[in-house]
Amino acid sequence: MTTSFRFDNSFVRELSGLYEQWNATHASAPELLALNDELAHALGVEPAELRSPAGVDVLVGNSVPDGAEPVAQAYAGHQFGGFSPRLGDGRALLLGEVIDVDGVRRDLHLKGSGRTPFARGGDGLATVGPMLREFVMCEAMHALGIPTTRGLAVVATGDQVRRETMLPGAVFVRVASSHLRVGTFQYAASLDDPDVLASLVDHAIARHHPAAADAAVPALALLDSVMDAQAELIARWMNVGFIHGVMNTDNVTISGESIDFGPCAFMDRYDPETVFSSIDQGGRYAYGNQPAIGQWNLARLAEPLLTLIDDDLDVAVERATALLQRFPERYEAHLLAGQAAKLGLPADHRDVGELASDLLALMQRHGADFTMTWRGLRDVLDGSDAVLRPESNVVDPDVDAWLARFRSAHVAASVNVGDATAAMDLANPIYVPRNHLVEAALSAGTAGDLAPFEELMDVLAAPFTERVGLDRFAEPAPDGFADEYQTFCGT
Ligand code: AMP
Ligand code: MG
Numbered sequence: 001m002t003t004s005f006r007f008d009n010s011f012v013r014e015l016s017g018l019y020e021q022w023n024a025t026h027a028s029a030p031e032l033l034a035l036n037d038e039l040a041h042a043l044g045v046e047p048a049e050l051r052s053p054a055g056v057d058v059l060v061g062n063s064v065p066d067g068a069e070p071v072a073q074a075y076a077g078h079q080f081g082g083f084s085p086r087l088g089d090g091r092a093l094l095l096g097e098v099i100d101v102d103g104v105r106r107d108l109h110l111k112g113s114g115r116t117p118f119a120r121g122g123d124g125l126a127t128v129g130p131m132l133r134e135f136v137m138c139e140a141m142h143a144l145g146i147p148t149t150r151g152l153a154v155v156a157t158g159d160q161v162r163r164e165t166m167l168p169g170a171v172f173v174r175v176a177s178s179h180l181r182v183g184t185f186q187y188a189a190s191l192d193d194p195d196v197l198a199s200l201v202d203h204a205i206a207r208h209h210p211a212a213a214d215a216a217v218p219a220l221a222l223l224d225s226v227m228d229a230q231a232e233l234i235a236r237w238m239n240v241g242f243i244h245g246v247m248n249t250d251n252v253t254i255s256g257e258s259i260d261f262g263p264c265a266f267m268d269r270y271d272p273e274t275v276f277s278s279i280d281q282g283g284r285y286a287y288g289n290q291p292a293i294g295q296w297n298l299a300r301l302a303e304p305l306l307t308l309i310d311d312d313l314d315v316a317v318e319r320a321t322a323l324l325q326r327f328p329e330r331y332e333a334h335l336l337a338g339q340a341a342k343l344g345l346p347a348d349h350r351d352v353g354e355l356a357s358d359l360l361a362l363m364q365r366h367g368a369d370f371t372m373t374w375r376g377l378r379d380v381l382d383g384s385d386a387v388l389r390p391e392s393n394v395v396d397p398d399v400d401a402w403l404a405r406f407r408s409a410h411v412a413a414s415v416n417v418g419d420a421t422a423a424m425d426l427a428n429p430i431y432v433p434r435n436h437l438v439e440a441a442l443s444a445g446t447a448g449d450l451a452p453f454e455e456l457m458d459v460l461a462a463p464f465t466e467r468v469g470l471d472r473f474a475e476p477a478p479d480g481f482a483d484e485y486q487t488f489c490g491t
Contacts, residue, residue: 003058004045005108007067007096011178014203017196018188019071024061024093025114025124027171029158032056033128033450034135034457036152039175043108043152044101050153060155060171061093061113068096068108072116075183076190077250078300080284085190087183087250088118091125094179105207107179108152111172125161128154129442130262130488131172132453136441137261138174140433140460146236147229148258149176168446177257180204182301183250189304201308208255217319219308224323227298228330229256234294235334239342240432241267241370243287245277245487252297263487266432268476270363270370276435278486295327341427342374344381344410344420351409358402362388366396369476374428378421380406429463431470435485436477 012019037047049055057063064070072089079087093116095108111134112126135151142148157169180203188197205212205222208229215221233256237244244251245263253259263277272288280286285293302320310316332353339356340347363373368388376387380403388399410420433456441453459473466474477485 001054001058001063001065003055003065004049005065005067005096006044006099007065007069008099008105009067009069009096010105010203010207011073011094011097011107012069012071014199015196017191017193018075018184018200019073019094020088020117021070022072022093022116023064023070024110024171027060027062027155027157027159027169030056030060030062031156031158032059032153033156033170033445034132034151034154034453036139036150039150039152042100042102043098043106043175056155059110059153059173060157061095061110065095070095070110072118073179073184074118074187075181075250076186077181077183077248078186078297079248079250080280080282083186086118086187088187089116090119090122091115098175105177107174107176109174109176109179111174112157112169113171123161125157125159125169126172127161127163127167127446128156128170129167129446131170132442132445133438134172134174134261136433136438136453136456136460137264138258139457140463141242141258143461143463144236144240144429144432146240146242146258147233147256149174149253151175176253176259177255178204178207178253179259180207180254181250181259182252182254182297183248184254185301185304186249189307194307197304198308201305204254217309219305220319220323223298223302223305223309223320226254226256226301227323227327229254230294230298231291231327231330232256232334233258234290235331235338237290238287238335239338240429241270241287243267243274243276243285244290245275245280245285247285247290247293247297249297249300252294252301265435265485265487267370268434268482269367270360270373271367272360272364276485276487278488291328291331294331295324298327299324338427342424343377343406344415344424344427345413346415349409349413351405355402355406355409359406362396362399362402366399371429371432371434372474372476375425375430375474377406377428378424381410381417381421381424425466426464430466431459431463431473433460434473434477435487436481437473439485 040047070093074088077087092111115124153173159169160166161169188200209225212221251260265276267274275283275286306316340352441456444452
């Protein structure tokens with residue numbers, strides 16, 4: 001099957017030992033549910049080509065395009081703290097690497113394409129709802145300017161999948177700058193052949209962190225660079241109220257892209273202890289724990305790299321530890337940069353940290369909506385004091401004190417109000433994938449009505465631009481929804 005995709009499969013070429021060649025399970029009656037035209041163009045393919053029956057067969061895995069070499073990738077991972085030495089793509093395949101129109105290498109990947117040698121007890125399948133969900137969430141993140149894997153397509157397979165009930169099956173076609181994970185390094189280090197790990201380090205450096213190649217100790221420089229990418233990523237999540245939900249080491253990329261949007265969700269009311277995932281009983285991956293978990297996951301990346309950091313294990317541990325201890329300060333710097341933008345203040349303004357953390361504390365006290373509160377701050381500069389108390393009549397002198405400090409920080413920084421509010425609108429989204437909207441779109445989609453899903457995708461594609469008639473997309477869930485809401489993983 002010829003397509004316009006230009007494949008060049010460096011992972012398969014360079015890293016034998018880290019995958020199994022494999023083919024997708026045949027889908028009986030594929031039907032394209034969603035296609036990302038803009039991303040198709042970026043990959044050098046006309047959307048019409050992918051909409052044709054032959055194109056849909058490629059997207060669902062029924063035919064292998066020329067140049068592709070499908071593999072199931074091997075990786076290990078710490079899941080909720082416990083180590084699994086062999087996870088791998090149980091229901092996914094890397095079709096190959098496409099060189100896009102800008103010359104950038106990008107993985108083309110299928111999720112839900114059938115059992116692989118890594119499937120363990122799983123059926124290798126995925127259903128329409130969760131695959132549409134991953135599509136919505138990753139494209140929303142992209143529109144928010146947050147590094148993320150992308151969604152190219154969702155294809156219904158025409159086959160039924162057994163979950164609690166029978167559900168329509170689907171394949172999600174994902175695009176990523178790579179699928180290298182912390183767990184890939186954990187797996188490589190467990191093999192008898194040390195050359196595999198060394199090749200993986202070279203491959204990861206060349207692909208994502210090329211400056212590390214020239215460092216005195218490339219493996220340490222790689223760790224440093226991944227640490228920075230992850231610190232920035234998590235800071236960006238925190239600044240939009242995003243909860244990944246399953247920050248296992250197999251879901252942490254070397255590129256710094258968000259990946260594996262299983263049970264993730266955006267928070268409505270601000271509470272750092274918020275957890276949505278049904279399997280996260282202990283709250284390990286609660287909103288407020290994400291930075292600390294990020295640092296823990298980077299320590300798991302350091303372990304397989306130790307032999308390449310120094311021949312003397314004690315020296316290697318010392319150097320890696322010294323580096324990892326700097327995670328909080330890196331994270332803080334990225335967080336503050338984002339908070340300064342959200343507050344409309346210059347990046348180096350000394351009050352940013354305190355203003356932001358005091359605002360968050362007030363949000364928590366008043367059960368305020370995270371997204372609406374940040375977005376509403378612009379109105380404070382325009383003279384409104386409605387922020388943080390849209391519905392309650394409670395008078396809180398701390399809110400007034402905060403508003404006064406916020407206004408005087410702006411006066412002292414002599415930021416022009418018009419410029420500040422315009423800049424704040426670009427840092428504080430009005431439309432995020434709120435759980436109740438996502439759920440409604442997915443239930444309709446599963447039942448065959450894609451209109452709500454398509455409308456939601458349109459709204460989320462421009463999250464910073466307020467548009468008339470879209471008020472309901474900006475509002476929090478009806479009372480009671482968030483208390484009951486749970487998300488599910490591996491579905
Ligand atoms: P995830 O929670 O999607 O990150 O997946 C964790 C691990 O479970 C990965 O190794 C997946 O490939 C595997 N997995 C999840 N669901 C299935 C399934 N239905 N069949 C086979 N493997 C699965
Ligand atoms: Mg995963």
